[in-house]
Structures are given as structure tokens and as C-alpha cells.
Amino acid sequence: MGAASDPGAASDAARGVLEARGITKSFGDRLANDHVDLTVHRGEIRALLGENGAGKTTLISVLCGQYQPDGGLVTVHGRTLTLGSPRAALQAGIGVVHQDFRLVPRFTVTENVVLGTKAWGGPKDEDTVAAQASAAGFRLDPRAPAWALSVGELQQLAILKLLFRGLEILILDEPTAVLSPPQAAELFKSMRTLAAAGKSIIFITHRLREVGAVASEVTILRQGKVVADRAVAGLDAQQMSVLMIGSSDAGGRVETRPGAAGDVVLRLEAVTVEGRSVRALDDMHLEVRRGEIVGVAGISGNGQTALAEVAAGIIRPVSGRRESAAAAVAYIPEDRLNRGLVGAMSVTDNLALRRYTSRAMSHPLWIWTDRMTALARRLIDAFNIPVRKPSTRVADLSGGGLQRVLLARELSEQPDLIIAAQPTRGLDVASAAMVREQLVRHRDRGAGVMLISEDLDEVLELSDRVLVLFKGAVVGEYSRGKLNRAEIGLRMGGEGAA
Numbered sequence: 001m002g003a004a005s006d007p008g009a010a011s012d013a014a015r016g017v018l019e020a021r022g023i024t025k026s027f028g029d030r031l032a033n034d035h036v037d038l039t040v041h042r043g044e045i046r047a048l049l050g051e052n053g054a055g056k057t058t059l060i061s062v063l064c065g066q067y068q069p070d071g072g073l074v075t076v077h078g079r080t081l082t083l084g085s086p087r088a089a090l091q092a093g094i095g096v097v098h099q100d101f102r103l104v105p106r107f108t109v110t111e112n113v114v115l116g117t118k119a120w121g122g123p124k125d126e127d128t129v130a131a132q133a134s135a136a137g138f139r140l141d142p143r144a145p146a147w148a149l150s151v152g153e154l155q156q157l158a159i160l161k162l163l164f165r166g167l168e169i170l171i172l173d174e175p176t177a178v179l180s181p182p183q184a185a186e187l188f189k190s191m192r193t194l195a196a197a198g199k200s201i202i203f204i205t206h207r208l209r210e211v212g213a214v215a216s217e218v219t220i221l222r223q224g225k226v227v228a229d230r231a232v233a234g235l236d237a238q239q240m241s242v243l244m245i246g247s248s249d250a251g252g253r254v255e256t257r258p259g260a261a262g263d264v265v266l267r268l269e270a271v272t273v274e275g276r277s278v279r280a281l282d283d284m285h286l287e288v289r290r291g292e293i294v295g296v297a298g299i300s301g302n303g304q305t306a307l308a309e310v311a312a313g314i315i316r317p318v319s320g321r322r323e324s325a326a327a328a329v330a331y332i333p334e335d336r337l338n339r340g341l342v343g344a345m346s347v348t349d350n351l352a353l354r355r356y357t358s359r360a361m362s363h364p365l366w367i368w369t370d371r372m373t374a375l376a377r378r379l380i381d382a383f384n385i386p387v388r389k390p391s392t393r394v395a396d397l398s399g400g401g402l403q404r405v406l407l408a409r410e411l412s413e414q415p416d417l418i419i420a421a422q423p424t425r426g427l428d429v430a431s432a433a434m435v436r437e438q439l440v441r442h443r444d445r446g447a448g449v450m451l452i453s454e455d456l457d458e459v460l461e462l463s464d465r466v467l468v469l470f471k472g473a474v475v476g477e478y479s480r481g482k483l484n485r486a487e488i489g490l491r492m493g494g495e496g497a498a
């Protein structure tokens, strides 16, 4: 930071590359952003924090032109940005990496990168992509097809798309939610490299530890309002969570008494599932007993999705057998909106989805809508689903709200087998604690629980037994009391196998 002899540089340094002032956006009677101010400087990594529903996604949707706010102003390099226009945001240099990446599996890395630009993806573009990838510290083959990439690599590809367009303000919406700890560390390194090269990064996360690890500044939202805007230095996770929640009751660790394992409720025998790349399950053997939580640790892309779907009885293995003694199976899929819920339907209808045909809800000729509404009201209450009216469309809920609807529906029927895939992904601290408590409570009631999670801390905290999944097979098994974090971490990466 030199003396302010260059007036342009000086004013840019003082005023920030991006300045949002008084951003206000409501949905019906819900004020999602209430006069939000946000400033991002050149070369800065700014964390954006807040509980589920605090307004983070709404704010970045305004910044990238997806939403027209009701009020407020955004300037980039001092120039006023036309709001509500994705094109204007791109031209101003603002780019977002969404959680679902939005890539084309059949295309190569380069073809995905150039998609939507004037470039056609020839050798010259491949060279550019390769150079930009290595400058950012990504190890990506520009000619590899997207379907063959791991989640970590897909994310690098999504970031490359922004770099190729020369964008300067990069917004990452919960980028680490799908990454293992080493993959996240790698991403942080790249983020620092990019920031050092002058990019500005806005980074959304629910993992408070990560804020200290990579961000220099933090903005915290609570109920649509900014409650903190400051340097990260000198702020610990406890203080951040107090700011987010507005009280010191941060919810927290679940008491983890061991379970009392009973009869086998699910058995997979020599199960094999074909997949396009490493997705397949390969001769998998596994048992879940009543009254135990079996944690499945592993980096995503090692067969988790296939395992969850076979275990839940949704897909059939190519060979091998699934035996289940469960009368009711609850399934919490990782892809909530596509597999679990129907976005265009109301909260009531989603909650009743599994019960339409039950005697309590319907007669052969009609459906008891008042009973459904009553059921919905009860579950909205019990699971703290953040809606005022049961008739709200599920698609209008925040990420945390969606997960609560799904849990309420799946767990309210006293299942005796629960298959939970990434059940706390995207949830804030308090909501994640609620989910973990539910799993433990159902285990104590006698349900068998399979917890598939990339969050190793979560697996270690809750599980009575831990299996490590690597390339579609179990490469390690540990019982409670004999858990070895370092060894499990290595096996997740395919090392240290017996």
C-alpha cells in the first residue's frame, strides 16, 4: 500500500472494489435483506456468515443480478451497477460459483470453461485454460471430460470459468460443503493465490473454523441485517456464533453416549453397483443393527450415493443382496430438492407426500386436506420449520429450511432404519445440532442409523462404528473407543490400507 499519489488507486483502495449500500429485498412479508451494506476490497477474502435463512444467498443473488432488490445501490470501481441484470454484473466483473456447479458432464474441462463465451474451445483455449489452472494451483487436465472429475476438481473447473472470463470479484457459495478437509485446504490455498493476484473473494460457509483459516474480513448477517463487519483477526468461532445467533446459546455438541446394538436391521451382502466412473460399489459387505449409528466416512465420489440408494432400497444392486428387517425406512438424500422434495409443491403437500395413501389422510375418493394441514402445522412446530404458512412453496425456503422439511417428513414416522446422506450439509450450527440430536434420539429409541458424511468430525462424534469408504469398498472399520482420526483420514484418501 504505497502513498496516495495515484488518485485512482487511492480512492479504489479506500472505497473498495465492490460497494453495496442499503440492499433491501423482501419476499412477500419476509424481509430477506434489510439495508445491507457490504464492501469488498481488492485482494480481500471476505467471509459471509449467517444462520440458515439469514439472507446470504439473497444478497449474492442481488450482487450477481439474479434478483432485483427493492432498494439499494451497488457500485463496482465507483461505477453504479445496473441491478437485476446478470449481464451487467458479469460485465462489471462479478461471478458466482453456485453450489451445484452447473456444468455439462459430457463436455471437457475446456469446453465447459468456454461455454457461453465467444471462444470455441480449440487448442489455444486449452492452453489458456491450462495456464490459468496452474496459476491458481489447480491440477486439471484441460481435455478431461467433466464426468470423470472429482467434486474438488469440478469446483476448480467452476472457478476456472470465472477466471477465463476475466472476472475479478468471485463469489463462492458454500464451496467447502462438498469437500473433504484436505480438499478444502487445497481450495483455501488457491483462494489465497487468487487474492494475492488481485482477485476479491466473497466466501460463504457454515464452518466457523474455515473463516479463521482463509478469510481476512467477515460480514455477519442475522435476520437480513448486518450485525458485524470487521477483520477476522481477534474473533474466535464462539464469538462469531454469538453474533450470528444473537445469544450465547449456540447449540453445540451432542452428548454421545454409546448405543446398545441389537438385531441386524440392514444387511448388504456382496453388493455391486455399476457406475460411470468410480461411483460403483464393489462387493460391499455391511451390517447395521438396531440401536447403533454406523458412520460411513469418505470423500464424496467414492460410492456414497450408490450406497445410500441401495441401503434405502431405491436402487437394486447388479449383483449381491440387500436384506432389511425394517418396517419403515427413512431416507435423507444428499440432493434434497431433486430427490427428496418437490419444489413447486407446498410445505403441507411435501410433508404429507408419504402419507397420501394412508388411511389417516385419505379415503379412496378424497384426501383429508384439513388433516394434512393439521399434520403440517404440528411438524412445522416440532421441527422449527421457518415458514409462516403451511401453504408456502418449498422452493422458496432457504437451504436449512428445506432440510428441516425433509427431516420432519422422514423422521416423524418412527422409522426403524434411517439412511442419512450428508444430513447436515449446508446447515448452520444450531440446525446441524438439531439433526444430530434427532439421529441419536432415534438410535436410542431402537432405530438403526447409517450416517454417510464427508464431515469426519461429525462421523467421529456420533458413530458407534465407523466404516471408511474408498472406491466403492470398505477399507477400514473402527468401533467406538478405537477411533483413530489420523488413520481414518489417511484411509479416506486411499492410503494406509491394511
Ligand SMILES: Nc1ncnc2c1ncn2[C@@H]1O[C@H](COP(=O)(O)OP(=O)(O)OP(=O)(O)O)[C@@H](O)[C@H]1O
Pocket (backbone or CB within 6 Å): 027, 028, 030, 031, 032, 050, 051, 052, 053, 054, 055, 056, 057, 058, 059, 386, 395, 396, 397, 398, 399, 400, 401, 426, 428
Ligand atoms: N425466492 C424466494 N421466495 C420466497 N422467499 C424466499 C426466496 N428466497 C429466499 N426466501 C426467504 O428469504 C430468507 C433468506 O433466505 P436466503 O436463502 O437468502 O438465506 P441463506 O442465508 O442463504 O440461508 P441458508 O444458509 O439456509 O442457505 C428466508 O426466510 C427464505 O425463506
Ligand SMILES: [Mg+2]
Pocket (backbone or CB within 6 Å): 056, 057, 058, 398, 399
Ligand atoms: Mg443460502
